[in-house]
Amino acid sequence: MKHTLLLVGIVALLLGLFVLRLALGSVAIPPQDVLAVLLGGDASRAVWKTIVLELRLPQALTAVLAGAALSVGGLLMQTLFRNPLADPFILGVSSGASLGVALVVLSSTAVTASFVTGSGLLGDLGIITAASAGALFVLLVVLVAARMVASGMTLLILGLLFSYMTSAAVSLLLYFSIPERIQAYISWTFGSFSGVTGSQMAVVAPVLLLAIVASFTLSKGLNALLLGEAYAQTMGVQTRRLRLSVIALTAVLAGTVTAFCGPIGFIGIAVPHVCRALFGSADHRLLIPSAAIVGALVALAAALFASVPNSAIILPLNAVTAFMGAPVVIWVILSRREQMKDAFSS
Amino acid sequence: MNKQPILVLEDVAAGYRSPRQTVTVVQPVREVLHAGELVCLIGPNGAGKSTLLRTIAAMQPSLSGRVLLYGQDLHAMSVQARARALGVVLTQRVDVGLLTAWALVAMGRYPYTGWLGRLSAHDREVVAWALAQLDAQDLAARRFNTLSDGERQKVFIARALAQEPSVLILDEPTAFLDLPRRVESMQLLRRLAQHSGRTVLLSTHDLDLALRWADRIWLLPYGGILQTGMPEELVLNGGFEAAFASSGVQFDAYTGAFKTTAPATQQVVLEGEDSVARFWTRRALERERFDVATTRANNVPLVRVERGASPFWLVEMGGHARRCDSLPQLITTLRGLTVG
Numbered sequence: 001m002k003h004t005l006l007l008v009g010i011v012a013l014l015l016g017l018f019v020l021r022l023a024l025g026s027v028a029i030p031p032q033d034v035l036a037v038l039l040g041g042d043a044s045r046a047v048w049k050t051i052v053l054e055l056r057l058p059q060a061l062t063a064v065l066a067g068a069a070l071s072v073g074g075l076l077m078q079t080l081f082r083n084p085l086a087d088p089f090i091l092g093v094s095s096g097a098s099l100g101v102a103l104v105v106l107s108s109t110a111v112t113a114s115f116v117t118g119s120g121l122l123g124d125l126g127i128i129t130a131a132s133a134g135a136l137f138v139l140l141v142v143l144v145a146a147r148m149v150a151s152g153m154t155l156l157i158l159g160l161l162f163s164y165m166t167s168a169a170v171s172l173l174l175y176f177s178i179p180e181r182i183q184a185y186i187s188w189t190f191g192s193f194s195g196v197t198g199s200q201m202a203v204v205a206p207v208l209l210l211a212i213v214a215s216f217t218l219s220k221g222l223n224a225l226l227l228g229e230a231y232a233q234t235m236g237v238q239t240r241r242l243r244l245s246v247i248a249l250t251a252v253l254a255g256t257v258t259a260f261c262g263p264i265g266f267i268g269i270a271v272p273h274v275c276r277a278l279f280g281s282a283d284h285r286l287l288i289p290s291a292a293i294v295g296a297l298v299a300l301a302a303a304l305f306a307s308v309p310n311s312a313i314i315l316p317l318n319a320v321t322a323f324m325g326a327p328v329v330i331w332v333i334l335s336r337r338e339q340m341k342d343a344f345s346s
Numbered sequence: 347m348n349k350q351p352i353l354v355l356e357d358v359a360a361g362y363r364s365p366r367q368t369v370t371v372v373q374p375v376r377e378v379l380h381a382g383e384l385v386c387l388i389g390p391n392g393a394g395k396s397t398l399l400r401t402i403a404a405m406q407p408s409l410s411g412r413v414l415l416y417g418q419d420l421h422a423m424s425v426q427a428r429a430r431a432l433g434v435v436l437t438q439r440v441d442v443g444l445l446t447a448w449a450l451v452a453m454g455r456y457p458y459t460g461w462l463g464r465l466s467a468h469d470r471e472v473v474a475w476a477l478a479q480l481d482a483q484d485l486a487a488r489r490f491n492t493l494s495d496g497e498r499q500k501v502f503i504a505r506a507l508a509q510e511p512s513v514l515i516l517d518e519p520t521a522f523l524d525l526p527r528r529v530e531s532m533q534l535l536r537r538l539a540q541h542s543g544r545t546v547l548l549s550t551h552d553l554d555l556a557l558r559w560a561d562r563i564w565l566l567p568y569g570g571i572l573q574t575g576m577p578e579e580l581v582l583n584g585g586f587e588a589a590f591a592s593s594g595v596q597f598d599a600y601t602g603a604f605k606t607t608a609p610a611t612q613q614v615v616l617e618g619e620d621s622v623a624r625f626w627t628r629r630a631l632e633r634e635r636f637d638v639a640t641t642r643a644n645n646v647p648l649v650r651v652e653r654g655a656s657p658f659w660l661v662e663m664g665g666h667a668r669r670c671d672s673l674p675q676l677i678t679t680l681r682g683l684t685v686g
Contacts, residue, residue: 220463224456227440233405235509236429236457282444285462 014297021060024309062193066257067299068292069208073253074268075291087269088254091142091159093135094263095166100134105185106173135255190316191262211252219284266325271295273332352545353379357411360401371397372570379545384536386556387549389566395549429457433506435516443491447501454508476508496527516548532559610637618651
């Protein structure tokens with residue numbers, strides 16, 4: 001009952017923030033006009049309707065979906081590896097995407113150059129394709145590894161080493177590239193919710209929503225996994241299949257978000273902890289929906305801060321999420337230590 | 347006692363197989379576990395107790411043979427069917443801070459619930475029953491990380507019990523507990539076995555508890571050839587002594603405990619009416635490396651335990667007698683005799 005009330009409160013907050021996100025930006029639009037447009041009516045000025053529907057609505061929806069996807073992905077990884085500091089990119093999905101993008105943006109062959117020139121760099125279909133290809137490549141490698149490797153720890157280390165290798169490759173590409181391209185690559189790494197067009201949304205939204213729902217159907221097995229794979233197995237969970245599903249779903253969640261928004265840090269690691277603390281529960285049947293909702297909320301808030309209201313300034317999204325997320329991670333580490341002290345003194 | 351066979355091991359060998367080599371840890375075992383039995387698996391560290399238990403529980407493949415539960419191959423069953431038949435408690439310690447004890451025990455119902463794990467009224471009854479079996483009802487609402495080691499152990503056993511298994515397998519359930527808690531959990535497991543017609547198989551290093559409470563002992567020495575029997579049988583046929591034979595330590599069939607085999611420094615003869623006082627005097631003397639005999643001999647000091655308000659000891663040697671009022675005094679006196 002208490003949980004339901006809390007959840008309703010968070011959803012209400014999310015809706016409020018959503019309207020606020022549509023209202024605020026370089027041009028402020030009164031909330032009543034935003035609501036009128038959302039309900040199919042007209043705003044006081046014709047241009048406002050265009051701004052809300054064509055520009056801000058896709059951005060806000062992207063933020064909601066990306067925040068939800070990253071938070072659920074982070075929760076899945078934290079449970080799978082029983083590691084509070086795991087995030088959705090721990091298996092190297094975003095590193096793969098980065099390498100894909102770096103190859104396209106930084107290398108100067110004639111083929112890739114055609115991707116970059118022309119339209120603006122962010123949101124360019126070439127970058128999305130490159131990032132998706134990179135993420136997909138890593139997904140396949142990780143899935144093959146997960147089939148062969150017995151221990152989660154080995155998988156974790158493989159993911160880490162893979163990240164080092166890709167970032168080494170990216171530094172080489174950066175070293176040999178020209179300033180304009182480096183600038184383009186770096187602005188991709190800032191992350192952004194503004195690159196998804198309405199037609200792309202028709203693909204992104206169903207993929208992410210399906211992956212989140214599919215994650216929810218794994219709740220029971222994930223709960224058993226809290227006791228470790230050995231125990232989960234003795235309680236009737238097919239751990240091997242569960243592990244592969246969890247990895248595949250996380251890769252889809254994190255890979256899709258990275259492909260369309262760039263590598264967005266800290267939401268995926270911080271939100272699951274916020275949810276555990278809010279609900280005082282480790283039950284995934286509660287945590288997965290609440291991580292999705294709180295994640296959406298946090299991402300919207302970050303987007304709101306990033307596009308400084310009433311100005312043309314847009315801050316790097318990753319800087320905002322880091323400022324919001326890092327204190328949470330610090331708090332997790334410190335409170336964990338408290339817990340351990342309790343455990344030892346008892 | 348109900349002697350219905352539940353679990354049958356048909357030449358089950360346990361160990362590890364890699365493409366390059368096969369390491370057999372436990373040689374083929376042919377054994378039967380009956381309803382109502384408490385069986386303790388004991389043996390020196392590294393002999394393969396956990397490997398054998400994991401193999402029986404189908405947590406790792408057997409090298410050969412079959413594990414039959416009511417005639418069905420346990421390794422060929424679906425994980426869910428197996429989870430309904432077999433409850434397992436492992437040695438590894440798990441930290442699940444945010445779960446209540448009740449929620450943890452309720453996980454034991456997973457093999458019976460649907461995809462979302464929703465509990466029926468019956469499931470809730472079973473959870474309550476499992477907690478009651480372990481006298482752990484008052485722990486139900488507590489968070490797992492606020493529980494003591496003994497309480498955590500109870501909750502984990504209750505969780506396995508909530509699976510309503512025919513066989514309960516526990517790997518060193520007494521490892522992290524203090525002595526009263528060990529005795530308690532051993533009695534509890536024995537009661538569980540007897541009252542509910544389940545069979546309980548556990549590994550332990552608590553030789554003393556195993557000897558006292560097990561219906562049968564599985565003794566696994568290095569080399570992996572399992573010997574089984576009633577505890578007393580294995581003491582009498584020298585199985586214990588052989589299994590734990592190593593330099594410096596020896597199983598003493600007389601006391602049912604281990605003693606050091608360091609060479610004795612001095613002979614004494616011990617006599618006395620009070621058997622308790624005699625027993626503990628003997629223990630003290632043996633620890634101090636005296637060779638304690640019970641028949642009198644020349645030139646060997648005689649210690650007589652007398653029981654007044656408190657025990658005292660008379661040391662006789664060459665016609666002289668000295669009274670000692672404490673064990674340290676007795677030992678100093680005996681040492682003095684050889685020097686002089």
